[in-house]
Amino acid sequence: MTKQLFPLALGGLGIGTTEFVIMGLLPDIANDINITIPVAGHLISSYAFGVVIGAPILVALSAKFPAKNILIAFMLLFTIFNFLSTIAPDYYTLMLSRFLSGLPHGAFFGVGTVVAAKLAKEGKAAQAIASMFTGLAIANLAMVPLVTYIGHHFHWRYAFGIVSLIGILTILFLYKWLPKQKALRTVTFKEELEFFKTIKAWHILMIVAIGFGGLFAWFSYIAPLLIYVSKFEVGSVSYLMIVAGAGMVVGNILGGYLADKKNPVIVSIFLLFSMVTALILVFFFSEFKVISIILTFICGALAMSIGSPINMIMLSSAKHSAMLGAAFLQAAFNVANSLGSFFGGIPLFLGFEYNYPSLIGAAMALVGAILCLVFLKKYKG
Template sequence: MNLSTNQVPLSRKKEIFPLSLLCLTVGAFAIGMTEFIIMGLLPNVANDLHVTIPQAGQLITSYALGVAVGAPVLTVLTHRIPQKKLLMLLMCIFIAGNAFSVVAPNYYLLIAARVLTAFAHGTFLGVGSLIAARLVRPERRASAVSMVLAGLTVSNIIGVPFGTFIGQQLGWRASFGAITVLGILSLIGIVRFIPEIRQDRPSSLSQEFRSLVNPQVLLVLLTGALACGSLFSVFTYITPMLMSISGFAEHSVTWILVLFGFGVTIGNIVGGKLADWKLMPSLMVNFAVLAVILILLTLTFPNPYLAVISVFCWGVAAFGVMPGIQIRIMNLSHEAPLLSATSSHSASNLGNAGGAYLGGLAITYTGLTSLPWLAAALAVLGLVGVMISYGVERKVTMNTRVSIHR
């Protein structure tokens, strides 16, 4: 991949690249808001549209399914569109979906608007990650990807609470209006600051599928799903855990979750830097640390002070693996990375749903205190996946060297 003939002098690239990455981060920030903001507005939406809370909860489920299905489908349909134009198209879909959410007159049309918005989610983050990696030096690729993904994490610290406040004060439709404005700002930034990226030889659909079904790529996708499953098996039920096990009042949980959000953001940034340094070793260490921290949660949660510290550390470790997973997928499918990169977000959302489901089963049969053990087991399975992937790669490398020497 090369920049188009409208290249900028090297002295100006330092000014333009951070700003272009920021445009992608703003887009990811808006996407994070639209995914999670509905959680804080469920009662408002349910009352306004005259549905039950469980029915309103389907707005979350439909979005997750839209991401899981939409990312690969939309990628297949648009894989020949130049990446900057594709990014602009995806943001237009995102803006349209949120604008339709503002005016949706009933429950079913709101679900349709949510699914439309979700279709842009995974493909935007996948394409955005590919572009971010090409805007920086090769040794800074993981850090660039983590900067884009930081938009998702920061949205949970700032965007979701602020958007929820707007929705509670001005009505839930106002929250989606604010997200629409953010989408427009991101689109303007993409048009103005993202450079044209020319593909010397656009990958065919068959190449994209071959990259996706590469056993190594499928293994890393599974590993990413396990990481997300580990996270959401606990995070989905973190409020009742902090209230019933640690003894916190409901209003205190909000601030603990904000602290968790800071941990997630720090982990995402540090994970990107570690992946730039030593990708596979850092992933293995991170998964191992994550499993240990989750096991320690069983000991620390009964103590309120230790619970707060461990929740923060858990956030750092949980998201420390995410940039490395994305870069690993991009490295393995470098000749045709688009479908694989976008499918990683489908796998992540399936992991989110699977983790929440398994967590619910664990609560039903063994109680809240068993959730950290479940999450630790999923993290250990993720560690095994990384170790297998690393071992296979080393074996192939050694065999190649032996054949060359022969």
């Protein structure tokens, strides 16, 4: 990773921490504010909804400004709104603060994706994008387990205070190390929107929203899965999240490498079918602790590996709408987050065990893989 890309990765670290740490703290939050775990899961959906709303709107409003200024502004909003979660007095206020925290998430990654690709060496665009998402992967390897531990043993509110501190550091490094660039928009906003009048654009977004949603059906409820099905101690969850994080680091590197070497569409198909298989195995074998740990690593790897290939598909398809396309893609990832959390929660509301969300996830990933196959046939990759 270059010095220039480091601030983007650091921003990814903060975003990844706030997005994923809440999943490991669901039981703590539910107990503290007197709600059930499935209801607490709506906090995940609230954040994801904020991303969906914020990504295209913030990019549309800010694209005429220099990229460096835009990214600093987005991270400032991110920092302020995450701090609000530390002082939210009740469930509904916390829901609102989570929604607001999500607003700059997709916009930051959308602009950051285009910036990273422009800073990349020839033929290394996917790996440069993966470098930005390294922060997201490391969040799950180190920060999420650490902050989960702090949140569980002290108070869950400290988690969002730590995220706010990362946001402040990101602002400082963006200011110091990110090169100045001209405004990224090369056409009018109306011309950018033309791409999103095509079936191809929405086909890509549907692959992500449904296919990647399968992964979130599993990950949204990973803490209760490990506690109630795999029978790990509650205090072990923070350590087990390190396993998922290690998988994400490996998957992020692998996805970037494969997307630069092979057709990104074919890579995405392979990864989605792998996700189907892994989630089915989670359903059948999570009661065995050793197998559960292995599957946690594998699913973590698959969670991050698809990021770079699908971003390359969008950037090559969107062309002059690349920045807005990348922002919409982040919105789609968080629609996936919301759909996965929602549909994964249905069997829990019906009284089934915590391994059933992974079965829902496998079905969603299968639909995503089929959509990807259709995309390959229709658009020749």
